[in-house]
Amino acid sequence: xxxxxxxxxxxxxASGALVACTTxxxxxxxxxxxxxxxxESSAPRQEVNARSRAQARVDLAAGYFSNxxxxxxxxxxxxxxxxxxxxxxxxxxxxxxxxxxxxxREAEANFSRALQLAPANPDINxxxxxxxCQQPGRERDAIVYFQRALRDPLYSTPARANLSAGVCLMRxxxxxxxxxxxxxSLELDAANATTxxxxxxxxxxxxxxxxxxxxxxxxxxxxxxxxATLWLxxxxxxxxxxxxxxxxxGNALRNLYPASAETGWLARGAYxx
Numbered sequence: 001x002x003x004x005x006x007x008x009x010x011x012x013x014a015s016g017a018l019v020a021c022t023t024x025x026x027x028x029x030x031x032x033x034x035x036x037x038x039x040e041s042s043a044p045r046q047e048v049n050a051r052s053r054a055q056a057r058v059d060l061a062a063g064y065f066s067n068x069x070x071x072x073x074x075x076x077x078x079x080x081x082x083x084x085x086x087x088x089x090x091x092x093x094x095x096x097x098x099x100x101x102x103x104x105r106e107a108e109a110n111f112s113r114a115l116q117l118a119p120a121n122p123d124i125n126x127x128x129x130x131x132x133c134q135q136p137g138r139e140r141d142a143i144v145y146f147q148r149a150l151r152d153p154l155y156s157t158p159a160r161a162n163l164s165a166g167v168c169l170m171r172x173x174x175x176x177x178x179x180x181x182x183x184x185s186l187e188l189d190a191a192n193a194t195t196x197x198x199x200x201x202x203x204x205x206x207x208x209x210x211x212x213x214x215x216x217x218x219x220x221x222x223x224x225x226x227x228a229t230l231w232l233x234x235x236x237x238x239x240x241x242x243x244x245x246x247x248x249x250g251n252a253l254r255n256l257y258p259a260s261a262e263t264g265w266l267a268r269g270a271y272x273x
Contacts, residue, residue: 054084061093065100073097088118092127099131107131122149126161133168142168146181159189167198175206193223201232209239227253227260235271 061076074097080090095111098104111128118124129145132138146165150158166181182202185195196219203212216236223229230253237245253263265273 050084051087054080054087054090057083058087058090058093061090061097065093065097070097070101074101086117088114088121088124091117092121092124095124095131096127099127099134104135120148120152122152122155122161123157125149126157126164129161129168130164133164133171139168139172159185159192159195162188163192163195163198166195166202170198170202170205173205175202178202191222193219197223197229197232200236204232204236204239209236212236213240225252225256227257227262230256231262231265234266238271 057076057080061073061080064070064073064076074094077090077094077097080087081094084090091110091114095107095114098107098110108131111124111131114121114124115128125145126149129142129149132142132145143165146161146168149155149161155161162181162185166178166185169175169178169181179202182195182199186192186199189195196215200212200215200219203209203215213236216233219229220233230249234246234249234253237243237249250266253260253266257263261273265271
């Protein structure tokens with residue numbers, strides 16, 4: 001049975017005792033589409049039809065990607081490129097698929113082609129930034145692309161790019177750089193559990209325990225209890241010297257997720273993991 005983090009904490013109290021960060025959104029303008037000005041003649045019907053068919057393939061590929069059907073998603077995205085080699089969204093989706101398949105060379109090539117065709121596309125910039133963030137030593141390069149995404153006033157999911165930037169900077173322990181991105185992300189999307197989790201984790205890492213406890217409290221109200229959230233709560237309680245809550249969360253972790261990595265860390269006393 002699924003249990004929210006709040007229900008676990010309430011039950012514990014009664015007994016005395018949160019990536020990414022990518023999007024498969026495809027755009028019908030701004031993603032490399034050919035848009036005619038009033039002075040220009042309309043695009044040839046063949047070109048319009050090619051873009052329409054390519055868009056349909058991209059939509060299919062995005063659906064398969066979201067469902068974890070990578071081989072079919074890859075096939076559909078490749079067909080989209082064959083139908084319309086100038087369609088940035090198709091290359092951007094191929095980049096995501098290859099990133100998921102851990103083919104860094106192909107992911108890099110396709111993201112680069114997508115950005116050549118649509119350098120200001122915010123979704124492609126965000127996704128390429130997240131790709132770079134996975135490469136050790138390229139985290140700061142990634143921030144450039146998150147910021148490009150955020151410069152677009154029509155970007156529909158700026159909270160995601162802010163969250164991605166914050167998490168990326170936390171990976172290199174630049175907590176002062178991460179904080180404004182994470183706080184802005186929460187302002188834009190107050191319901192995002194991942195942002196609350198990352199804020200709590202960041203403040204714990206910087207020794208600001210009361211702030212960590214505050215954001216963990218927000219997280220616990222609605223989020224499912226996972227090994228990661230229970231482990232974070234346990235570490236915050238430990239930092240506060242709250243042995244009762246620490247013990248209770250440790251018991252919950254062992255009972256709910258006995259095979260998790262976090263339960264193994266608890267057994268070894270590896271609280272820095």
